[in-house]
Amino acid sequence: MFNIIKVNNEQQFNETGAGIIASLLQTNPRAALGLATGGTPVGVYQHLIELHKQGLVSFKEVRSYNLDEYIGLAEDHSESYRRFMNEKLFNHVDIDLNNTHVPSGVSGDGHKAAEEYTQLLEQAGQIDLQLLGLGHNGHIGFNEPADELKAATHVVELDEVTRKANARYFNSIDEVPTHAITMGIGSILKAKQILLMAKGADKAEIVAKALKGPVTTQCPASLLQLHPNVVVIVDQDAGRLL
Ligand code: GLP
Numbered sequence: 001m002f003n004i005i006k007v008n009n010e011q012q013f014n015e016t017g018a019g020i021i022a023s024l025l026q027t028n029p030r031a032a033l034g035l036a037t038g039g040t041p042v043g044v045y046q047h048l049i050e051l052h053k054q055g056l057v058s059f060k061e062v063r064s065y066n067l068d069e070y071i072g073l074a075e076d077h078s079e080s081y082r083r084f085m086n087e088k089l090f091n092h093v094d095i096d097l098n099n100t101h102v103p104s105g106v107s108g109d110g111h112k113a114a115e116e117y118t119q120l121l122e123q124a125g126q127i128d129l130q131l132l133g134l135g136h137n138g139h140i141g142f143n144e145p146a147d148e149l150k151a152a153t154h155v156v157e158l159d160e161v162t163r164k165a166n167a168r169y170f171n172s173i174d175e176v177p178t179h180a181i182t183m184g185i186g187s188i189l190k191a192k193q194i195l196l197m198a199k200g201a202d203k204a205e206i207v208a209k210a211l212k213g214p215v216t217t218q219c220p221a222s223l224l225q226l227h228p229n230v231v232v233i234v235d236q237d238a239g240r241l242l
Contacts (some may be wrong), residue, residue: 096235116201130191142182151186
């Protein structure tokens, strides 16, 4: 169930998120981390880098598995999630890049890449901590609202809502890829612990729906209600309706 932490400002938000990840790595230096992109975790990663610089946390033996990737963006494209992870976290800590995993969006065969990522996750065993942001439509990773959700990693067509929300990072909406590869809901729910983070007034309604509304595939994050160990960090705005 949910352990909801309401914080008062951006700094607390980032420190709380980074603190949870850092304490896990202090007790389990070989932890498997499920990582997320988007605006929400950026400050958390920055704070983790600070903790690393202070010698308080090491990523030397950490294995990481990212949730998703756009199809069709080269790894060095400014908006690819591989590049995001390298720039926002990996390049600034002592993680071995060979131990970092992001689904491949440029293999030419998205379905095969998804299948390979599913196998990789199976070999990895249980993810110790899965970090999640929250889309305005209730998506987690890129699991968009639908009549049915898939358990394993798969190719997904992005919602217009999602493409519009993410267009802010591109020159225009036309440049936002139409498809992505995402870990499925099954893989996400298998994690030992989940850390869901949301901030800002525009997330208040979907946070309430996800945490307190009916469990429905039309709000993929609502399936987190089925998980026994979810920590939720919200700021006052995003947590307003809880
Ligand atoms: C993106 C990502 C998600 C992320 C979500 C929210 O499209 N695929 O993993 O959690 O949308 O993004 P943000 O944190 O920028 O609001």
